[in-house]
Amino acid sequence: MNPVIALVCVLTFVHYVCAQMRGPVLALYAAAHGATPTGVGVILGAHMAVAAAGSIPLGRAADLIGRRALLLAGTAMTSVSSLLLPLVDTEPALAIVYGLAGLGVAAFTPSAMSIVGDVAAPGAAGRAYAWYATAHYGAIGVGPFVGGVIAQYGGPRTVFVVAGVMAAMTLGLGLTLAVPRPAGIQRPAAGFVEIRANTSVWAGWLLAASGLLTQGVVFTFFPLLADQRGMTPVAIGLVFLILGVANTAARIPAGWLVDRTKSTVPYAVGGVLTSAIATALLPHAATGLSLWSLVAVFGATGGLAGVAIGVALAAAAPAARGLVMGGYSTALYLGLAIGSFAFGPLIARHGYATGFEAGAAASGLVALAAAGLWLRPYRKAKPT
Numbered sequence: 001m002n003p004v005i006a007l008v009c010v011l012t013f014v015h016y017v018c019a020q021m022r023g024p025v026l027a028l029y030a031a032a033h034g035a036t037p038t039g040v041g042v043i044l045g046a047h048m049a050v051a052a053a054g055s056i057p058l059g060r061a062a063d064l065i066g067r068r069a070l071l072l073a074g075t076a077m078t079s080v081s082s083l084l085l086p087l088v089d090t091e092p093a094l095a096i097v098y099g100l101a102g103l104g105v106a107a108f109t110p111s112a113m114s115i116v117g118d119v120a121a122p123g124a125a126g127r128a129y130a131w132y133a134t135a136h137y138g139a140i141g142v143g144p145f146v147g148g149v150i151a152q153y154g155g156p157r158t159v160f161v162v163a164g165v166m167a168a169m170t171l172g173l174g175l176t177l178a179v180p181r182p183a184g185i186q187r188p189a190a191g192f193v194e195i196r197a198n199t200s201v202w203a204g205w206l207l208a209a210s211g212l213l214t215q216g217v218v219f220t221f222f223p224l225l226a227d228q229r230g231m232t233p234v235a236i237g238l239v240f241l242i243l244g245v246a247n248t249a250a251r252i253p254a255g256w257l258v259d260r261t262k263s264t265v266p267y268a269v270g271g272v273l274t275s276a277i278a279t280a281l282l283p284h285a286a287t288g289l290s291l292w293s294l295v296a297v298f299g300a301t302g303g304l305a306g307v308a309i310g311v312a313l314a315a316a317a318p319a320a321r322g323l324v325m326g327g328y329s330t331a332l333y334l335g336l337a338i339g340s341f342a343f344g345p346l347i348a349r350h351g352y353a354t355g356f357e358a359g360a361a362a363s364g365l366v367a368l369a370a371a372g373l374w375l376r377p378y379r380k381a382k383p384t
Contacts, residue, residue, distance in 0.1 A: 004119045005128050007177055009135040011071070012112050014170045016136055018078055018163040019105060020143025021150070023047075026085065026098065029156040033089040046095040047102040052333035054106030059326020062111040067118070067322065068179045074108025075167055075174060077101070082164030086157035110325040115179055117314030117321050123259055129310040130255025133303070134248055141244045195324065200316040203373035204268075204309050205327050209335035210366035211272040211305050214279040216339020217359035218243075218298065225283060225352045235287070242292050246299030247306075254307040264312040265374050271305025272367040280360035283353040 027040050035043065062070040081101035088094055113132065120128035150159045195201050219240075226236045258264055278298040285291045313324050339359060347355030 001131060002119055002121065002128070004178065005116055005131060007173070008112050008115050009131050011075070011170055011174055011177070012108075012132060013135040013139045014166060015075055015078060015108055016139030017143040017146060018082065018167040019101065020140050021147030021159055021163050022082060022085065022098075022101070023147075024144050025147045025151045025156045025159045026094070028151075029085075029089075030091065030094055032156075035091050035094070039091040043091060043095045043098055046099040047105075048333055048337060050099040050102030051105045052330045052337070054103050055110055055329035055333070056323065056326040058103075058107045059110030059114070059322040059324070059329070060320075061107075062114055062322030062326070063320060066179070067111045067115045068174070068177050070107045070322075071111040071115070071177070072171060072174045074104045074106070074111065075171055077104030077107060079164045079167035079171070082160050082167060085160040106326075106329065109329045110322050113310065113314070113325040113328070114321045115177075117318075117325075118179065120314075123262070125311045125314060126255035126258030126264075126307060127252075128255070129314070130251045130253075130307050133251045133306055133310065137244070137248045137251070137303070141241075141248065195317045195320050198317055199373040201313065201324055201327070203370040204313040204316060204324075205331040206366055206370040206373070207268055207272055207305070208309050208328055208331040209338070210363040210370065211275060211302060211309070212332045212335025213339040213366070214272075214275050214298075214359055214363045215302065216336040217343055217356060218279060218282065218339075219336075220340040221343070221347060221352065221355065222282065228352075229287070231287065239291065239295050243295045243299040246296040247303040250300040250303030251307050254304040255311075257304075258308055258311050264308040265371065268305050268308035268312060269367055269371045269374075271301040271303075271308065273364055274301040275305065276360040276363040276367070279363070280357045283356050 023044065027044065030040050030043055058070060058074075077100060081097055081104060084097045084100070085094070088097055113129075116128050116132045117125065147159045147163075150162055154162075222239070223236050226239065231239075254267065258267060275298050278294055278301070281294055282291075282298075285294050310328070313328050314321060317324050343355045343359050346358055
């Protein structure tokens with residue numbers, strides 16, 4: 001593996017372990033200090049909203065100022081926000097501080113993804129993004145567990161302090177990161193005006209949002225459905241463990257497949273459509289092997305699509321790669337938010353099956369629209 005990519009993967013893993021170990025603990029911490037469920041939603045929502053809003057401008061800044069500077073700034077904001085959390089306990093203060101944490105994610109992610117695209121060897125972008133995604137999603141799985149263990153023995157404030165110290169310690173490692181100038185780019189970084197007509201970029205953003213929409217539905221509402229059916233918390237946790245392991249494990253072979261076939265669109269669109277079908281079937285699956293198999297398919301196809309979308313976007317506009325990856329991050333957060341917020345009222349009125357099926361249908365339609373955008377240049381070029 002390229003040593004720069006290896007170092008980015010290490011920094012990404014540590015950064016996201018620090019970021020993810022706070023979330024579940026923060027919800028309990030806020031509730032223990034009098035926050036209502038609505039207040040907890042506002043606190044956690046502030047993080048997502050700032051991350052979504054900040055990703056595009058901070059991705060653009062990575063093009064202009066430099067990838068490493070933004071990556072280190074994001075790590076610093078994660079450290080500072082973590083160390084501030086133990087000092088506040090009211091709903092407004094927690095929302096402000098956790099919003100700052102969202103700014104750290106928005107600065108870090110587009111820069112890290114851009115560096116991977118910048119230094120990946122020709123014909124090896126799929127494997128490069130597969131390693132990055134494995135580090136990222138592996139940390140998302142490990143972080144909450146680590147936070148829970150520390151909270152059980154040391155309390156929530158200890159979790160925040162440990163996360164802040166760990167993030168600060170990685171800054172020194174980040175200073176050793178040598179980021180070369182992207183090959184073949186001799187002019188100043190392109191702005192949004194230069195990618196607004198790039199159908200490949202818009203297709204990738206749309207597909208990323210549609211893929212995360214179903215994840216928003218599943219992660220938000222499946223625990224409620226499972227609880228209604230009498231599943232224990234351990235059984236519910238096992239379902240999400242299977243989903244996460246399948247998603248992470250699929251990424252390395254997905255990268256090899258993308259590089260081997262030199263194709264991204266079929267895997268990106270096919271992965272999202274298959275995940276949508278699995279989402280529609282989830283409320284109808286019995287517990288046990290059939291349910292575990294279905295969530296494994298959901299996780300694995302999401303991992304396949306994620307790698308393919310990342311590779312496609314990295315190649316779509318090299319001169320504006322930071323901006324493009326910032327838009328990618330925004331699309332992911334928006335997809336999650338829409339999946340979480342839009343289908344709750346439908347489920348409350350018509351039941352889980354209808355809500356999951358509607359979410360799957362919306363995801364599938366957006367995925368097909370994205371496929372149409374990707375194919376538009378080929379249709380125009382076809383002789384009449």
